[in-house]
Amino acid sequence: MAEVRLNHISKSYNQHRVVEDINITVNNGECLTFLGPSGCGKTTILRMIAGFVKPDQGEIWIGDQLVASAEKRINTPPESRKIGVVFQDYAVWPHKTVIDNVIYPLIIQKVPKDEANLRAMQTIKQVGLDGLEQRLPYQLSGGQQQRVALARALVSQPEIMLLDEPLSNLDANLREEMRFEIKDLQKKTGVTIIYVNHDREIALAISDRIAVLDHEGNIRQVGTPAEIYEQPADPYVFGFVGIANFLPVELRKQKVFIKGTNLRLGSLPGLTQTQINMLGLRPLDIELVPGETPFQGVVKRVALLGPIIEYRIQLGDYELRVQQDTQEALNNGQLYAEGASCFLWFHNLKWFGKQSLEEEVSL
Secondary structure (H helix, E strand, C coil): CCCEEEEEEEEEECCEEEEEEEEEEECCCCEEEEECCCCCCHHHHHHHHHCCCCCCEEEEEECCEEEEECCCCEECCHHHCCEEEECCCCCCCCCCCHHHHHHHHHHHCCCCHHHHHHHHHHHHHHCCCCCCCCCCHHHCCHHHHHHHHHHHHHCCCCCEEEEECCCCCCCHHHHHHHHHHHHHHHHHHCCEEEEEECCHHHHHHHCCEEEEECCCCCEEEEECHHHHHHCCCCHHHHHHCCCCEEEEEEEECCEEEECCCCCEEEECCCCCCCCCCEEEECHHHEEEECCCCCEEEEEEEEEEECCEEEEEEEECCEEEEEEEEHHHHHHCCCCCCCCCEEEEEECCCEEECCCCCCCCCCC
16 A cells, blocks of 8 residues: 655646645555535545646655656556545446446456456455346445445555545435445555545544645645544634534633623633634533523524434524433433523633634633
């Protein structure tokens, strides 16, 4: 397997800059996800690594091979980069059986027939499709068709696997099943995986590291799923990787208050207003408590979401999304109706400002 190095790559179409100075190394055997909104350039990054698109600036290395350089006029063709690609729409041949789809790259590579058949059958078994070799795509479920695409990418024994939102066309249950299968495949094969995606749940579940991109194609933070979720670099990352509440805050004599109120959140000695002006909270970090607290709100809306109850609660001029474990609420007799008064308590506060902070304050 091999590492992938992107050294200051950029790409523009006409006057529109799609990718801006991306500089990152994907380690050997790692699964790294480029996570970002639609139009942020993540698929363009993947296509540049694959060799389908030339970067305007910078270099791309796969292992010790320089495969793309605008300055040196190097652009190794895709078939020479030892990569496998799985697309969003599967792209399986509708008139070919499972084994014919999977074996096709080996036929192109002129692998001897017996070896090609053996490798194709081994790969089909590896993705859990043994027994379905002679079926056509229309006879398969969406998840099975996606496994065919994975097998076709794996059969050439690539050093790098590039996955372009391959689960977005599947239903929720299949997405959950397939994301674990992709992770298992990585463990079994040791292949380096680069995944592009806009679904934070998939990214958090399968990635060793995540690179979060913004709308302009800039990397805002790179880290493990736990680092990205628990130690976000800025409000953008905090809001993109999970449901978020934001409250403006102000300092008065080193004490933090919700802006425009006398609701005190804690003390942060030694800081200035430019260093902290916003508070971030997850819905599950806001507790509905039976006793009185300084934070009294009114329930504006209630939604039962299976294991979670979600409330919209008005706290002064601000509306908060608050989530509560359904079973816990039922056991404690703590269900709130629309229009009810309630008291809140905050946990795991995240502070943001011009200078990003991950300190937490005890109320």
